[in-house]
Amino acid sequence: MYRGRFAPSPTGPLHFGSLVAAVGSYLDAKAHGGAQHSEWLLRIEDIDTPRNVAGAADDILRTLEAFGMAWDGPVVYQSARTDAYQAALEQLRSRGTLYGCACTRREIADSGIHGIDGPVYPGTCSGGLPAGRAARALRVRTQGAHITFEDYIQGTITQDIEQEVGDFVVGRADGLMAYQLAVVVDDAAQEITNVVRGADLLDSTPRQILLQRLLELPTPHYAHLPVAINDKGEKLSKQTRAHAISTQKPAPDLVNVLSFLGLQPPAELLQAGLTPLWEWAVTNWQYGRIPPLRSRLATG
Ligand code: GLU
Numbered sequence: 001m002y003r004g005r006f007a008p009s010p011t012g013p014l015h016f017g018s019l020v021a022a023v024g025s026y027l028d029a030k031a032h033g034g035a036q037h038s039e040w041l042l043r044i045e046d047i048d049t050p051r052n053v054a055g056a057a058d059d060i061l062r063t064l065e066a067f068g069m070a071w072d073g074p075v076v077y078q079s080a081r082t083d084a085y086q087a088a089l090e091q092l093r094s095r096g097t098l099y100g101c102a103c104t105r106r107e108i109a110d111s112g113i114h115g116i117d118g119p120v121y122p123g124t125c126s127g128g129l130p131a132g133r134a135a136r137a138l139r140v141r142t143q144g145a146h147i148t149f150e151d152y153i154q155g156t157i158t159q160d161i162e163q164e165v166g167d168f169v170v171g172r173a174d175g176l177m178a179y180q181l182a183v184v185v186d187d188a189a190q191e192i193t194n195v196v197r198g199a200d201l202l203d204s205t206p207r208q209i210l211l212q213r214l215l216e217l218p219t220p221h222y223a224h225l226p227v228a229i230n231d232k233g234e235k236l237s238k239q240t241r242a243h244a245i246s247t248q249k250p251a252p253d254l255v256n257v258l259s260f261l262g263l264q265p266p267a268e269l270l271q272a273g274l275t276p277l278w279e280w281a282v283t284n285w286q287y288g289r290i291p292p293l294r295s296r297l298a299t300g
Contacts, residue, residue: 002038004029004194006064006071007183009045010056014063015242016256016298017198017228017235023257023281024225024290025196026069030278031285032194041190042071047078047085047182050174066247067254068274076190078182085177088185088215089170092140097214098170100135101125113166116159116203121166138171140211147206152223152287154199154294159206168207180207188217199224199294200235226291228260228298236298250274254281256299262289 006025008018029040042064044057061075092098103124113120121139129135142162151157159165170181187195187208202224212219228236236242245253251274258265258281265280 002029002032002194003041003190003192004032004038004196005041005043005187005190005192007043007045007186007197008060009048009051010053010060011051012053012056012238013059013244015236015238015244016253016260017237017242018060019063019067019245019253020225020228020257020260021196021198022064022067022069023254024223024261027261027281027285028194028196028223030282039072040069041073041076041192043076043078043186043190045078045179045182047082047177048179049079049176063245063247067250068278076186078186081182081186081189082177084185084189085182088181089138089177091215092170092211095214097141098138099126099141099167100129101137101139101167101169102129102133102135104136115164115166117165119166120164121168123167126167136173137169139167140170140214142167142210145206145210147209149205149209149219149222151202151205152221153290153292154202154224155292157202157205159203161206161210165203165207170211180204181211184208184211184215184217187220188212188215192220194221194223196223196225198227200227202294223287224294225261226293226296229295230298233295235295251277254278260296260299262291 004025006022026040029038032038046052108119108121111122145161148158170178172178205222209219230240234240254277255270263281263284265277269277269280
């Protein structure tokens with residue numbers, strides 16, 4: 001059984017960039033054996049509560065419905081799953097792979113080692129907290145973790161996590177769970193076999209694979225789609241004022257997303273409505289057609 005998912009954060013309405021991840025994960029599920037053999041699940045990643053926007057989750061669900069993208073099973077909300085994340089933290093702690101960290105953002109930035117995702121943690125607290133300091137965050141020891149995986153779109157990815165990222169936070173200083181931990185716990189709980197999402201998360205995947213290994217959870221297959229950028233090279237997002245997808249006329253937006261993903265539906269289908277477009281897209285979906293790029297200029 002193939003089980004895929006779309007896992008948006010409810011920070012605003014869907015825009016072209018997030019619609020690409022929705023459509024890519026949906027088509028990949030549908031192209032893998034149809035309704036009998038695949039499921040496409042929906043998870044609202046509302047764990048980072050300060051970033052949540054009231055009404056955004058419902059807005060996302062309504063937009064998916066307007067596009068004819070029906071999800072399987074109940075929608076999972078991360079905000080209802082904190083016990084599971086806490087249990088995973090305890091499991092990491094009992095294996096001796098967690099440690100409390102007292103460093104402030106400033107102190108870490110001052111260490112001056114730049115990695116692929118901000119400053120590399122220099123390991124200040126890995127041997128114990130400095131005298132008089134209290135733990136703010138919880139970090140995972142990366143000690144020589146070298147992760148290689150085969151991405152269906154981006155090819156072979158290798159990362160030396162200790163060198164390129166450093167010991168990373170799983171329990172945040174503000175008391176919230178980190179995305180890296182929540183996503184791993186949830187992908188396993190939902191028995192996700194295939195993760196299809198934007199390549200902005202490609203650099204996070206080795207951390208997630210490391211956590212899967214430490215927690216003895218299976219590793220799904222990964223396919224990272226190019227991320228949609230604007231003509232200034234910025235990722236489309238709320239911050240770059242990407243415009244919300246309208247629910248009024250989904251077909252032209254769907255065609256734009258398909259073209260972004262390397263699929264050109266025949267012209268006569270453009271007027272035919274959503275159902276024939278989806279059928280054509282499911283039949284023609286192929287990793288080999290998707291440009292193996294980390295980012296690509298948005299066409300929508
Ligand atoms: N919630 C994340 C986002 O919206 C996606 C997480 C994932 O697909 O793993 O960027």
